Amino acid sequence: MKGNKGRSTLVALGRTKLGLPAVLLSCSLFFLAGFFGSMLFSQDIPVGGVPRERLLEELKEEGEWRAMAYGETGESTISSIPFQVLSLKPRASYFPEFATAEQCQAIIRITKSKLTPSTLALRKGETQESTKGIRTSSGTFISASEDPTGVLGHIERKIARATMIPRDQGESFNVLRYEIGQRYAAHYDAFNPAEYGPQKSQRVASFLLYLSDVEEGGETMFPFENGLNMDIGYDYEKCIGLKVKPRQGDGLLFYSLFVNGTIDPMMQDNKIDNLSI
Structure with missing residues (x-):
């Protein structure tokens, strides 16, 4: 990732056993398909003289959604988290205003003094010297239980609802700061056992929360979106592919694994140069 002066990013990383996410994601996909299918086939059919789409909006405005019975790990209320699907290949979604400016500033305050040079997981045959320059940010790890303000606990609960993990x-959260010219070059967030050795668990998804704005650059880039550029030996500094610009409080979710637990080869990402405000 290449970064800007003063730019901070909060990264939540999900690791779990390989079998579980396939169940959760499959259920989520079937639910969404059913919901949107219902909207497509019924929105033009009047119900009591009111179009179905309009009726649903009125119910939402009046707060008349009826919650279902819920399990011990469920929630008693219905929540709505706005998001936009940016890509299905790889699976990436954008969450506008996921956190408030005050929450972002609180996270920066409690972690600013703890930042140290970011480290890199080494593959077989790699050394710190041979990988020097790949990741040049500073950062720190912090769990929600270590945050006296409760902000990270709130963010963690919201991420769990958004990801169903x-x-x-x-x-733990990984809070990162990128100065001008710093970067994290192209990489996968999951760990391929063929390169890193046997894995007891695997990183299923990553959720980025942007803690500050930038004037220019600083995008998170997915160069292989929809299978493009995978056979050209691309130069990541040319900034090709799907790019997501950081905006304070916005979130970015992307899944590193297919629903069968194998690594998605299109989910290589990197972060490119940006300028601070």
């Missing part, structure tokens, strides 16, 4: 299957 339980909180106890996530890693």
Whole structure:
């Protein structure tokens, strides 16, 4: 990732056993398909003289959604988290205003003094010297239980709802700061056992929360979106592919694994140069 002066990013990383996410994601996909299918086939059919789409909006405005019975790990209320699907290949979604400016500033305050040079997981045959320059940011790890303000706990619960991955299957938050010219070059967030050795668990998804704005650059880039550029030996500094610009409080979710637990080869990402405000 290449970064800007003063730019911070909060990264929540989910690791879990390989079998579980396939069940959760499959259920989620079937639910969404059913919901949108219902909207497509019924929105033009009047119900009591009112179009179906309009009726649903009125119910929402009046707060008349009826919650279902819920399990011990469920919630008693219905929540709505706005998001936009940016890509299905790889699976990436954008969450506008996922956190408030005050929450972002609180996270920066409690972690700013703890930042140290970011480290890199080494593959077989690699050394710190041979990988020097790949990741040049500074950062720190912090769990929600270490945050006296409660902000990280709130963010963690919201991420669990957005991803349908339980909180106890996530890693600690990784708060990162990128100065001008710093970067994290192209990489996968999951760990290929052929390169890193046997894995007891695997990183299923990553959720980025942008803690500050930038004037220019700083995008998170997915160069292989929809299978493009995979056979050209691309130069990541040319900034090709799907690019997501950081905006304070916005979130970015992307899944590193297919629903069968194998690594998605299109989910290579990197972060490119940006300028600070």
